[in-house]
Amino acid sequence: MPATGTRTPPRTRTQQLVGSLDAFAYDRLPAPVVRQAKNALYDCLGALMAATSRRYPVMELLEKTAAEAGPGTSRLFGSPLRTNAATAALANGTLAYYCDIESHHPSANVHAIAVVAPAALAVAERQRSSGADVLAATVAGIDVAARVSYALGPAVQYARGFHPTTVAGAFGSTVAAGLLLGLDGERFAEALGLAGTSASGLLSWVDDPTEQSRPLNIGLAAQAGVQAATLAALGMRGPADVFGGKYPFGQAFTGQWDQEALLAGIGERYAVGELFFKRNSCCVFIPAALDGLLDVMRTHDLRPEDIERVAVRAPRSSYHVVDANPLRSHCMQYVLAVAAHRGRVGFADIMTDLRLTDPAIAGLSDRITVAGDAALDERAGALRQSVASVTEVTARTGETYVRDVEHPLGAAENPLPEADLERKFTALTADVLDGERARAVKAAVDGLDGAPDITALTSLLETGTVSRVR
CATH class of the missing domain: 1.10.4100.10 (2-methylcitrate dehydratase PrpD)
Structure with missing residues (x-):
């Protein structure tokens, strides 16, 4: 004592x-x-x-x-x-x-x-x-x-x-x-x-x-x-x-x-x-600008070739990570140019540099700039990391459209519907899981809190044969 x-x-x-x-x-x-x-x-x-x-x-x-x-x-x-x-x-x-x-x-x-x-x-x-x-x-x-x-x-x-x-x-x-x-x-x-x-x-x-x-x-x-x-x-x-x-x-x-x-x-x-649930394969500092660009294109019926330039303001604390990064998944110019032409960005688009085979994507990428904006950091506060962006799209007609996106679709404040998550899972796993097994994974996760043993789920993720392991 x-x-x-x-x-x-x-x-x-x-x-x-x-x-x-x-x-x-x-x-x-x-x-x-x-x-x-x-x-x-x-x-x-x-x-x-x-x-x-x-x-x-x-x-x-x-x-x-x-x-x-x-x-x-x-x-x-x-x-x-x-x-x-x-x-x-x-x-x-x-x-x-x-x-x-x-x-x-x-x-x-x-x-x-x-x-x-x-x-x-x-x-x-x-x-x-x-x-x-x-x-x-x-x-x-x-x-x-x-x-x-x-x-x-x-x-x-x-x-x-x-x-x-x-x-x-x-x-x-x-x-x-x-x-x-x-x-x-x-x-x-x-x-x-x-x-x-x-x-x-x-x-x-x-x-x-x-x-x-x-x-x-x-x-x-x-x-x-x-x-x-x-x-x-x-x-x-x-x-x-x-x-x-x-x-x-x-x-x-x-x-x-x-x-x-x-x-x-x-x-x-x-x-x-x-959590923020992504829809595209890219750094989290890019989706706000991507959403802004695609919204402008939809709203004003713009095609990629109609765009004279795109100027993105991103948080000063992070803009350098996505500005002309040689890593394509973290390159604002590359991701936005691909999205403008294809509507989305998958990982296959990241693994291969489409600018080398598609002059239109290369051209638009060259017309996109990124700058840091401390005001976007200030919105988030001293400790938190902002993912907001302000995207300014100038058409070849001379008109300019601006989108200030603080919470892109998929953010907790702007959630992605669960049905979209299921469609995303199905599309992502199409190469490796058939439809029946993909549905079984969803059911196993949904019922996880009642499962006495985790292997009911993990066994569904065991697939294929070993290739050239030696």
Whole structure:
């Protein structure tokens, strides 16, 4: 018993976060949050399975990775291979972000579901976890990934060349894995410490037109979380207060740490309800301008050849990421030119540079400019990342049309109907899932909270044969 007058030491920042995770127990989640978690998981699986198409080179590389790691209990989706949970998280996380069409948390600027869902499913297969537990772990992981990014400042991470999804996402995947492994408070804090020691993620992939290092970043964050939680469960010790201590995490990455942003309103508002569901394969800083351009073209019956120029004002904190980027998925000029001609942008349009074969797309791309506008950042506030754009379209007749889009279709404030999500899933997976299996995946996700074992869902994602693994 403590001596009279002694005081219990205050809980560390990391302990406070771990202690708050009870708020994400499945039976405490509001029904709309559970529904949104199912939508996010379903949408992510569509993007992931699309990437397993043999049209793309990444699947063969990941099969080699899984085979090299050896057999295990967790599936490499789109393949008959199984491997250890950490490698499965690496591979499936890479696939989930490959097509850049899964949901995204705009203001925290994290592709949270692409990191968290592969980690949760890999561990859940090993643990034979229930569907309800997976949903709860997914909600918690998304929340923590977004909160860590807020605490660091997403715009500051970008300014320093860090990718928020990978830096903050490693904590989200650790939380999802740790909940499914049943870590106690002390082990959980140390798992977060271990995750922090491996968290990284540079934006250098913007100079890689192969589109391979970009998604690998997300796979690495998923793997880091599974690995950290697994090591902690086995008894590996780690920093007990990664968010505080002598060398706090935030000081290393951005020079700041907003504890209020990490913990405020936890269990009252949920990041999963703030996701943006994409309709096109492109960086999240592009859809607002894309919606504006297509709306002008529809409203005023403009064809691409009728457009003299397009001037886009994007947030100053991020415009340089999408201005003339050599990575086509992150190039505003390229994506808008393709969308103007085709009405949408699929990943096949990203993998091949259509400007080389279509002079009209190349010509329009050359007539599109992007500039930074600090006023768009100010709308979002100091910590949050804006995805708004102001698009000015000048026709060859001399008339100019302006669209100010703050919330593109698919944003939480302008949601994409669930029927559209199902059509998106069907279109994305047409190469790899027949109609019957695609419908079965939808039914399995819808009924996930009643599933005693996650493998009822994951078995539907095992397809095909291994190709040239050696």
